[in-house]
Amino acid sequence: DIQMTQSPSSLSASVGDRVTITCRASQSINKWLAWYQQKPGKAPQLLIYNPSNFESGVPSRFSGSGSGTEFTLTISSLQPDDFATYICQQYSDYPWTFGQGTKVEI
Amino acid sequence: QVQLQESGPGLVRPSETLSLTCSVSGDSVNSGSYYWSWIRQAPGKGLEWLGSLYSTGTTDYNPSLKRRFTISVDTSKNHFSLKLSSVTASDTALYYCARGKAAIVGAPVFDYWGQGTLVTVSS
Numbered sequence: 001d002i003q004m005t006q007s008p009s010s011l012s013a014s015v016g017d018r019v020t021i022t023c024r025a026s027q028s029i030n031k032w033l034a035w036y037q038q039k040p041g042k043a044p045q046l047l048i049y050n051p052s053n054f055e056s057g058v059p060s061r062f063s064g065s066g067s068g069t070e071f072t073l074t075i076s077s078l079q080p081d082d083f084a085t086y087i088c089q090q091y092s093d094y095p096w097t098f099g100q101g102t103k104v105e106i
Numbered sequence: 107q108v109q110l111q112e113s114g115p116g117l118v119r120p121s122e123t124l125s126l127t128c129s130v131s132g133d134s135v136n137s138g139s140y141y142w143s144w145i146r147q148a149p150g151k152g153l154e155w156l157g158s159l160y161s162t163g164t165t166d167y168n169p170s171l172k173r174r175f176t177i178s179v180d181t182s183k184n185h186f187s188l189k190l191s192s193v194t195a196s197d198t199a200l201y202y203c204a205r206g207k208a209a210i211v212g213a214p215v216f217d218y219w220g221q222g223t224l225v226t227v228s229s
Contacts, residue, residue, distance in 0.1 A: 001170070032209065032210060032213060034209065034215040036216075042221070043202055043204075043219035043220065043221055043222055044153070044216070044219060045219075046215055046216060046217045049209045049215045050209055050210070053209075055217065087152070087153060089153075089215065089216075091209055091210070091213035091214060091215060092213070094166065094168075094169075095155055095168040095169060095170065096155040096213070096214070097155065098152050098153040098154070098155070099152060100151075100152040101152060
């Protein structure tokens with residue numbers, strides 16, 4: 001299975017900060033990566049895939065980049081609604097696997 | 107608006123079979139090119155894809171489940187179901203159903219999710 005490793009596992013930030021989260025794959029996944037946002041007690045919500053195609057309704061302050069084994073999710077100016085856990089998913093090879101998540105907190 | 111809702115027992119005894127159902131509204135389980143899927147999250151752990159049912163009836167399963175897992179669909183009720191046999195405590199998790207859409211041919215990202223249902227395996 002392809003292992004997905006996210007860093008950091010958590011971070012503290014303030015409203016207005018630029019935040020970058022990294023997801024590394026144990027082998028090349030081309031550009032086949034998605035990012036999800038998960039809030040406490042809620043299901044994950046798809047943000048970005050391929051890895052820079054936005055899901056409908058996702059604010060433009062979110063952006064994704066990367067290819068091969070290293071990917072980043074950037075929030076250009078953190079907003080109060082963005083405090084959540086962010087999870088990456090690879091869909092390059094079976095079984096589809098997810099990262100452990102990065103919790104963004106105040 | 108597509109909505110998914112899981113239902114099933116919250117407690118299952120070890121060695122028994124876990125059965126969950128995902129009711130879908132706002133879409134049809136046999137239309138379009140979607141992957142009707144099950145994903146779980148064990149306490150303190152990450153998400154684990156369990157398997158998907160494609161609209162054509164093809165199924166894909168995570169090999170880690172060692173053939174204990176089955177997805178089926180009931181188009182008359184517009185729902186799909188999960189059966190996981192021979193459960194152990196390690197199958198205790200929050201189980202989500204989700205709709206996958208093809209990000210690339212043959213590979214899904216999950217755009218709609220149920221709220222999740224907690225299943226505990228214990229005697």
